[in-house]
Amino acid sequence: MGDDDVVVVGSGVIGLTTAVVLAERGRRVRVWAKEPAEGTTSAVAGGLWWPYRIEPDDLVGAWSLHTLDVYRELAHDGGRTGVRMVEGVQAQTRLDELGPWAARVPGLRAATPEECAGPALWARLPLIDMPTHLAWLRERLVAAGGVVQERTVGGLGEAFAEAPVVVNCSGIGARTLVPDDDVRPVRGQLVIVENPGVSTWYGRVDATSHEVTYLLPQPGGLILGGTSREGDWSTVPDPVEAADIVRRCARVRPEVAGARVIEHRVGLRPGRSAVRLERETAGGGVLVHNYGHGGAGVTVAWGCAQEAARLATAAS
Structure with a gap:
């Protein structure tokens, strides 16, 4: 030694x-x-x-x-x-709600109505x-x-x-x-589907519940999420929760509804x-x-x- x-x-x-x-x-x-x-x-x-x-x-x-x-x-x-550097929108978020770090993220700006309805931020x-x-x-x-x-x-x-x-x-x-x-564990569940042509990411956090909604185009498929359950140690995918994740993501991108499911994943974030x-x-x-x-x-x-x-x- x-x-x-x-x-x-x-x-x-x-x-x-x-x-x-x-x-x-x-x-x-x-x-x-x-x-x-x-x-x-x-x-x-x-x-x-x-x-x-x-x-x-x-x-x-x-x-x-x-x-x-x-x-x-x-x-x-x-x-x-x-x-990879990928374009996308963080929904239900305003610049003045974020910390001083946000002003130093290159290109971070308010999304246009065409990019996302309601308050949202665009970034690469x-x-x-x-x-x-x-x-x-x-x-x-x-x-x-x-x-x-x-x-x-x-x-x-x-x-x-x-x-x-x-x-x-x-x-x-x-x-x-x-x-x-x-x-403490913060359980996250994901569904990976065949990507029907989604090339931008999307995220939205519901501060009042365990639900988070995001679509992340990765090389191995489109990642759909998700959950944020504190204190839950289960690493077994919940089929009801998985179906709900797909439904929420399909409201953002309807073409996701019929995408073939490749895999279910669960991870325990170290909260x-x-x-x-x-x-x-x-x-x-x-x-x-x-x-x-x-x-x-x-x-x-x-x-x-x-x-x-x-x-x-x-x-x-």
């Missing part, structure tokens, strides 16, 4: 991105994960960049904007990175094909000398036995691993009252927590990774 050794716990988008940043700064990084990235909640995510149900407001803006800048660059090689935003992006992150990590090891972690002390610095990116697993009772991104002394070494990103892990991944790496490598 050397001074440059780091163990990152968790192989979702937060863990892999953090590991890449650390490895490219010269650290010897091992990612520990109980399942491959393809089996994580990140692989189920719709993949649209948008600060969605994540706190604290005063930090999320900077994390999101840094991540946006990275994705805009990665979109130049979208076939490999899985990142990153839309990430998560299976492709996660595989690319893993390849980039390996190219920087990092290693991904599939193993179940019973406690953070196991990691300190092999590295002086541990970064906890365990997502929903932090509830028992830390343990942290503030971490928390606020992201925990902080450093502490533990296990005789340095422990950095980077979890609790809710439904916006993709949106803040690079900003949080940069801060986590700074905390992990800062002098004591």
Whole structure:
């Protein structure tokens, strides 16, 4: 075990991105994960960049904007990175309802009535094909000398036995691993259908219920969503909920109603009252927590990774 050794716990988008940043700064990084990235909640995510149900407001803006800048660059090689810049509308949303970050998103503006009825915003935003992006992150990590090891972690002390610095990116697993009772599942269900010709994304959040409505055109099909049920641990798709998702999306794009269903997906977002991104002394070494990103892990991944790496490598 050397001074440059780091163990990152968790192989979702937060863990892999953090590991890449650390490895490219010269650290010897091992990612520990109980399942491959393809089996994580990140692989189920719709993949649209948008600060969605994540706190604290005063930090999320900077994390999101840094991540946006990275994705805009990665979109130049979208076939490999899985990142594309796609036009779309966020319905039932006004600019003055958003934080200061919104003024710094290139091209973000009020939608025209032709683009969307009612108050809405138009933007050309990153839309990430998560299976492709996660595989690319893993390849980039390996190219920087990092290693991904599939193993179940019973406690953070196991990691300190092999590295002086541990970064906890365990997502929903932090509830028992830390343990942290503030971490809770926010269940999301999706339906993937054959795309009948939808080329733009659409999103709408109902703040009064668990329903969210979105259409996200991805290479593997059109993703229809969704739900946001707090405290629900079930990962089994609900057929009634799936039918309701398709009905809601068909009100936006009627051609969706007859589209062939390819797949049903369920993921448990790692909800928390606020992201925990902080450093502490533990296990005789340095422990950095980077979890609790809710439904916006993709949106803040690079900003949080940069801060986590700074905390992990800062002098004591």
